[in-house]
Every structure is written in C-alpha cells, then in structure tokens.
Amino acid sequence: MKLLAGLTAAALSGLAVGASQPSADAYIFRSSSSQSSPDRPSIPKEVTRHILLQRTSRQRYGSDLRDLPSSIDTETAVRHIAKFGKSPAPLFSHTKETEPSQLVVIVEGVAAEQSSQLRGTLGQHAAFTIADPPSATANKFLMAVFQSMGVASPRQCELSEVINPFGTDCWSGPSAVVKYDLRKSPTILDSLVDNLPRINNFVKNGDLEVLLVLLPESSRNSKLNHWSANAAGAGAGDSASDLRRRRHAEETVISDHQLSTDSESDNNQPPAAAFPTTTPDNTHNTKKPIPQCFASYNACMAQTNSCSGHGECANKYGGNSTSSTSAASCFACVCKASVVERGEDARTRGRKTVHWGGNMCQKEDVSVEFWLIAGFTVTIVGAVTFAIGLLFGVGEEKLPGVIGAGVSRSK
Incomplete structure (x- = not known):
C-alpha cells in the first residue's frame, strides 16, 4: 500500500513538473531606458512576436493584432508592444540624428543554472518573460519570417562580429537578427559575457539597442510549433470567437507557417527570397508585396x-x-x-x-497614350452631341406666320 502511494505521488509530481514549463527571459539593452524593474511581466508568445517584428522592421510597423487569440487582452498587448518595442520616431522631426541599430539575439537550449548565472553577470533584471516559449521548429519558422524581411543575418556570424552595428558582413541595414543553439555553439554565453563591455559601449553611445531572448532547454521539444496563434490552425477546442478571428486573420496576416511553407515549396530558392525579381521582358507574379523602400x-x-x-x-x-x-x-x-x-x-x-x-x-507607362485617346474620344463625342443637339433645337423652332402687309382688295 505504501509502495502504491509512493508511486502515485511520484507520478503526480512528474505531471506537475511537466505542466509547469519554465518561462524564457528577455533582456533589453538601450540607453534611453532606466534600470529594469524586478517586477517582470509575463507576456504571451504571440505578443512577443509582435515586439520582435516591431523592433526589427525597417518600415513603420503597424501591429495587426487580429491574429491574437481572444484570451489575450488587446489593450494589454498594445501597452507591452509600446513599452518593450522600438521607440517611434517623431512624426514631424527635422533632426538628422539617426536611430540606434536594432539587434535581436535568440539563444536556444539555456539551462536554469546558466540563466541564473547570466542574470547576475548582466547586472540587470529581465525586461519581461515569455510565459509559453515555443519549440525549436517554431524558432525556425520565425527566422524564416525575419529572412523574408531581410533582417536575418546573411551568414552565421560570431557574436563578437554581430554586436558591431558598423560591420558590413553581418548587417545589411539598420536591424539584424541572429539565432544560436547551445548544442552547436556551447561557448555563446561565454562570448556574450566577454563582449558585454563592448555592447554597453555601443548602447551608451546610442548606436545600438539589443534584445536578448534566452529560451530554456525544456522548450526545445514543446508542442507549440508556432509563435503566432493563427499559424497552427483552429483546433477542436477553440471557441466560436477564436474561429472567426483566426479566419479573418488568415486573410490579412502572414503567419510563420505560411512563409515557411512557401519557402520550402521552392527547392531552388532559399527562404530569404522574399521579393520578386524580374527581367526587362518578363515579370513574375508573387503573393508577397513589393516594398516601397529598401534600406540600402x-x-x-x-x-x-x-x-x-x-x-x-x-x-x-x-x-x-x-x-x-x-x-x-x-x-x-x-x-x-x-x-x-x-x-x-x-x-x-x-x-x-x-x-x-x-x-x-x-x-510600361501608357498614361500619355491613354489620356490622348481618352481626351480625343471625349472631345469628339462632345462635339457630335453638341451638333446633334443644335440641329434638334433649330428644327423645334416655330416658323413665323404669313405676313399680309401690303396686300389689299381692289375696289
């Protein structure tokens, strides 16, 4: 009996440990912010995705929050994006000061002891935590999104190289995203500690802002395979409001899974080929829009x-x-x-x-020919209409009566 009770308690404790998955810490290094507060808000992965996209987007990013599930309060999500996202540029600004470059560093496979030691070495608290960090598959899909935006590092750069915003090999614009796996790069945390003075120097001078995301080892095999809610599709337990929101979002929001599927369907093109290329005599249709601006x-x-x-x-x-x-x-x-x-x-x-x-x-711009033909057609139609109307107007006039002046009967 005691043996059965012991096995039951062990099983229940194992289920409790499996249900309570450790959260991921996110640190922000920027000169304009004060010391981080020990009260770290717990942010869902969907809102974290919008924060990452907002910080790395090279155009004005409008957060389309229709892909968030109904369980997430929209106002709270907007406050988190405004607080932890990139500071918006003034609408009417005549200054020539450049904004700091944005760097996002994602590290997979961080153990709890390593995260605790790094927290003490960094000398600051985490800005926020990710309550439900997704799996390594989700991180691959997320990197495909960054590659389609042109902000992912073109090659696997060393951390000592990528923290320099003035480098040309690891940066193709004002923002960059890199992802490291501790299984493949076990010394990445040591490199981070060694280069911490350089990072603080760039941040202090206003040249760089860094968002560091430490994903725990337990999230590697998580059942959450996407950072966005609508990418995984609607499940059997979803409510009617969730289904309506996700169906509407699928029409307007590009998800991680959609970009990864489009990239993997083309065997000859890497996922970074996000924009169409054309020849002078032939154009190719694509689902992805042509950007209005390029960074370089x-x-x-x-x-x-x-x-x-x-x-x-x-x-x-x-x-x-x-x-x-x-x-x-x-x-x-x-x-x-x-x-x-x-x-x-x-x-x-x-x-x-x-x-x-x-x-x-x-x-081919045919606007000149169009306006010539359209103007000539409108002029001819107007002239013919005016002539026909004039003829009808003359025909409708009454003829004068018989003039009998000067005619008299002879006596």
Missing part, C-alpha cells in the same frame, strides 16, 4: 533586378550616398525612359520612346 542601394538593386533594367535606385530623402544604410534611408526605383527601334521595315522604321512605372519599373 545594394539591397534595392539586388532585389529589384536593377529596377528591371529600366531605371536605378535612389534615396527618396535626397541622400547622395548610394551606400547609406541609416534609418532615414529610403531607396526606391527611379524609372527612366527607354528608346527602342520600331522595326526593320522601311515604312515602320523609326524610334519609339517607352516610359516605365511601378515599384520595380516593371510596367
């Missing part, structure tokens, strides 16, 4: 195939440097006219000027 001249020329051969990238803000990657840079295609030969026949020989339009100069 090289990224603009590479991802638009040199503006489809019909133009060149330039900074909308008037910068002369083609290598600028500051937060105020907005490189976009400036289309140029092309002069083509009409034909070899003597009757049609000549040159034709073709104008181009679109975000990648991939569309």
Whole structure:
C-alpha cells in the first residue's frame, strides 16, 4: 500500500513538473531606458512576436493584432508592444540624428543554472518573460519570417562580429537578427559575457539597442510549433470567437507557417527570397508585396533586378550616398525612359520612346497614350452631341406666320 502511494505521488509530481514549463527571459539593452524593474511581466508568445517584428522592421510597423487569440487582452498587448518595442520616431522631426541599430539575439537550449548565472553577470533584471516559449521548429519558422524581411543575418556570424552595428558582413541595414543553439555553439554565453563591455559601449553611445531572448532547454521539444496563434490552425477546442478571428486573420496576416511553407515549396530558392525579381521582358507574379523602400542601394538593386533594367535606385530623402544604410534611408526605383527601334521595315522604321512605372519599373507607362485617346474620344463625342443637339433645337423652332402687309382688295 505504501509502495502504491509512493508511486502515485511520484507520478503526480512528474505531471506537475511537466505542466509547469519554465518561462524564457528577455533582456533589453538601450540607453534611453532606466534600470529594469524586478517586477517582470509575463507576456504571451504571440505578443512577443509582435515586439520582435516591431523592433526589427525597417518600415513603420503597424501591429495587426487580429491574429491574437481572444484570451489575450488587446489593450494589454498594445501597452507591452509600446513599452518593450522600438521607440517611434517623431512624426514631424527635422533632426538628422539617426536611430540606434536594432539587434535581436535568440539563444536556444539555456539551462536554469546558466540563466541564473547570466542574470547576475548582466547586472540587470529581465525586461519581461515569455510565459509559453515555443519549440525549436517554431524558432525556425520565425527566422524564416525575419529572412523574408531581410533582417536575418546573411551568414552565421560570431557574436563578437554581430554586436558591431558598423560591420558590413553581418548587417545589411539598420536591424539584424541572429539565432544560436547551445548544442552547436556551447561557448555563446561565454562570448556574450566577454563582449558585454563592448555592447554597453555601443548602447551608451546610442548606436545600438539589443534584445536578448534566452529560451530554456525544456522548450526545445514543446508542442507549440508556432509563435503566432493563427499559424497552427483552429483546433477542436477553440471557441466560436477564436474561429472567426483566426479566419479573418488568415486573410490579412502572414503567419510563420505560411512563409515557411512557401519557402520550402521552392527547392531552388532559399527562404530569404522574399521579393520578386524580374527581367526587362518578363515579370513574375508573387503573393508577397513589393516594398516601397529598401534600406540600402545594394539591397534595392539586388532585389529589384536593377529596377528591371529600366531605371536605378535612389534615396527618396535626397541622400547622395548610394551606400547609406541609416534609418532615414529610403531607396526606391527611379524609372527612366527607354528608346527602342520600331522595326526593320522601311515604312515602320523609326524610334519609339517607352516610359516605365511601378515599384520595380516593371510596367510600361501608357498614361500619355491613354489620356490622348481618352481626351480625343471625349472631345469628339462632345462635339457630335453638341451638333446633334443644335440641329434638334433649330428644327423645334416655330416658323413665323404669313405676313399680309401690303396686300389689299381692289375696289
């Protein structure tokens, strides 16, 4: 009897330990913030995903919170994103000061002892904790999202390299994301401690902000395979409101699973190929939109195939440097006219000027011809209508009566 009671207690304790999965710590290094408070809010993984996207997005990021489940309060989620996300730039600002570069470092497989020791070494409390850290598969899908945004590091850089925001190999713009696995890189935490003075120096000078996410080892095999709620689909236990929100979100929100599926379906293209490339004579349709701005001249020329051969990238803000990657840079295609030969026949020989339009100069601009034809058609129709109306108006006028003046009977 005592043996049965002991086995039952052991089983119950094992279930309790399995149910209470350790949370993940997230540290934020930025010069404008004060010392972190020991009261760490516990944030769901879906809201954490929006914080990561908001901090690394190179355009103005509008959080579409319709992908959050109904169990998460929207107002609380907005407060967390505003507090732990990137500080928004002033709407009307004439200063030329650049915003600090944003770096997100994700470390997988951190043990509880390592997390406790690192907390003491960093000298600050975690900004917040992730209550339900997902699995390694979810992290792979999340990195595919960052690759599609162009913020993931183009190669597996060492931590000593990636913490330098002025480096050219590990940074392709004002933000970067790297992920390390302690199984493959067991010395990454030691490297973090060794480079902590350099990180604090960059942060103190306003050149860098770092968000460090420490995922516990127990989350590696978690059943949560996605950071976003709508990616996993609607389950049998979902409420009707959750189903409606997720169905609506699937129409508007790109999830981690969708990007990973699209990337894996193309065997010849890596997941980072997020934007379409075109040739001068052929364009390819894609589900992903063409961005309005690129962070650098090289990224603009590479991802638009040199503006489809019909133009060149330039900074909308008037910068002369083609290598600028500051937060105020907005490189976009400036289309140029092309002069083509009409034909070899003597009757049609000549040159034709073709104008181009679109975000990648991939569309032929026929607005001049359209307005000429439309204007001529409207003018002709108006003239004919006026003439017909004038004829009807003249035909409807009454004729004058018989004039009998000067006619009299003879006596």
